[in-house]
Amino acid sequence: MRRWTRSRWLPVVGVLLVASCATLISLSGCKTIESLGEVGGAVGQATGVMTEEQAKSLGRASKAVAKTFADITPEQEYYIGRAVAATVLKTYKPYQNKKATRYLNLVGQTLAAASDKPETYGGYHFMIMDSDEINAFSAPGGLVFVSRGMLRLCENEDDLAAVLAHEIGHVQHQDGLKAIKSSRLTSALTILAAEGAKSFGGEELAELTDAFEGSIGDITSTMMNSGYARSAERAADESAIVIVKRVGYDPNGLVEMLKEMKKQLKPGGADFAKTHPDPDDRIKDIENIMGRYSAVSVPPVRQKRFERNLKKILITE
Amino acid sequence: MKKFLMVFIFLTVLVSVSRAEELNVQVRTGKLRSRPSFLGKIVATVSYGDAVTVLQEQNEWVEVRRPEGKKGWIHISALTDDEIELSSGDSNAETAASSDELALAGKGFNSDVEAEFKTRNEDIDFTWVDWMEKIIISPEQMEGFLKMGKVNPPRGGGI
Known part of the structure; x- marks a missing residue:
């Protein structure tokens, strides 16, 4: 409680x-x-x-x-998340494949339901970005984006679950909201506190929208350019292990996926190479928690549906 | 000093008495389940701003009762002890709060701000965000999906 x-x-x-x-x-x-x-x-x-x-x-x-990010209510987090998501989609176009997107949501929403933050104002929703980059983003409140390039690193459903659970970990820890400069929240909340009426006038709305725009900028630039702190990435990996285990997936999927990422990431790339710690460092931290890596073994029926649903993505053009 | 003590005791009693085991729903739609697990069947739903009475707690789950008597388990992430101020369009708007802190609850970054943000940033398109929000997997679909893929949650999915 x-x-x-x-x-x-x-x-x-x-x-x-x-x-x-x-x-x-x-x-x-x-x-x-x-x-x-x-x-x-x-x-x-x-x-x-x-x-x-x-x-x-x-x-x-x-x-x-x-006033800190902790004062942001789930409803406000939802509106921030929507605007962050829309901003991400300005750079990355959605990959329009209903079958693959539904599959992603079956895995992702089930994992989110088992997380420590299963209930957000608008719920968790997952989308594929039409990009060869190795990338994934999670907007506050639970709007998660994974690139085709990232999905190609996954060899099975358990690997995919690990990727999605890591992003759910960021939502759970509110890492996006933490990237908002406190001055923006102070100014937004001062406007609200000074204004007692139920609906605000044009001037207050304009000032609030300034703070909102600034917040969206803080989050997207952290997410897409500078990356979260190493400690936030470690915490997201730790949560990912807990979440996949609760659902019944093999947490070794996370190591498996990171090993593949290490092979594929190009140094100096604009994707995970820029925003995340070196996969080898992450693997070391993960193995400290769950012991040495052992290969993931998946029942044929699970492997078949993974390949069937992501068929068009897994084949490199 | 005696006067101070009396005021203090009076206020403490006042606060304790008024502290009911009632919490408010802080998500758009909260799910009441048959058991404290993410795989528990949904027996009812609760809406943003609804008040529920706490019956018992188990780890991160709370058994609650809706005003008309329906009971179920809900995850704590859906609940708050802050009062929720609903926007004027909502049916329970008259329950709006009065103090500074409560007034902050329903305001801030909301649909009005999003509308203003859209006006200022015409190049940022929300169409696909609206689209993805409509993809909702039910607990029954989750359970079927896990079963078909032979994904077995430990201890029947309890957390």
Whole structure:
């Protein structure tokens, strides 16, 4: 129940702090822990412990520093993800093959259901990018893109599951949202906090859209150019192992796929060569978790459907 | 000091009493399942902003009851203890929150902002994003897919 445990107790702690502040405020102008100030301000004011002005000033102090990606609600994450996905599709055209796309979604959505974040506002959806590059992206909220080049590295369904589970890991850890510069969120949330009405006017909408555009830019440039931190990639690999095991796939698929990637990646390429750690380093980390690699063995019926569904992609033109 | 203590005790009691075991759905459609597993059959759904009562917890799963009595297991990622403010077009809009923090819940980056973003960036096309969002695999299809491929989740898919 860890998702709400922290905030469940916030009002209690907030009250404690506000109560202490109320006692001391006339002496020193109490400064409190910022992340709790907002809640405390509202409670304190409602119960008459603080004056409206004091509550407001406490609230303002917290807002200046307390806003991070964690304040983004799943609904907002969904809209950010949609715009990131649309931006990815400006560069990479979709590969229009219904059979292959449905197969990708059967594997991907099943894996997502078994992850630690199975429920997102708009759900997980997978698409193939019509590109020979070795690449994959996951937009916040669960819109995942995999290139034809990446799919060609997979020799079986378990390898494919590993690729998709790694991307689900990034969604689960909200790595995209973490790439947003905190100044954008501070400005967006300041606009919202300053504006009490239910729908915002033209000026606020324009400012919010500035922050939104900036956020989309932060995420796409991190995802497509600089890449996430090495630690984020390691964490996504760790989650991928957990997820594929829960569903019943062989986690060795991840190593298998990385070995193939090592062979195929061209140094200096604009794809995974640029945005991800060296596959050999990733394999080392993975083997530390799950032991030495042993070859994946797949039942013939699973292998047949993998080849049947991805037939057109697997054959290099 | 005595006065301070009394205020503190009063407020603590007030907060404890008002803390009901009720949570809100924070995803568009949440699934209530027959058992706490991703392969559990869907017995009902809940919508964004719906309040549910917590009955019991098991790892990352919570058994909840909908207001009219229907029960089921839902993953914690679908729930929040923040109040959800619905946009004015939604049926439960009157439940909108009042404090600063709650007001932030339903606002921010939403459909209005997306519309403005689209106006500014005509070269960014959402057609395929809308298309991919329509691909939805049901739990029954997932189960059939795993079975046909001889993919066997350990312990019957429980997490």
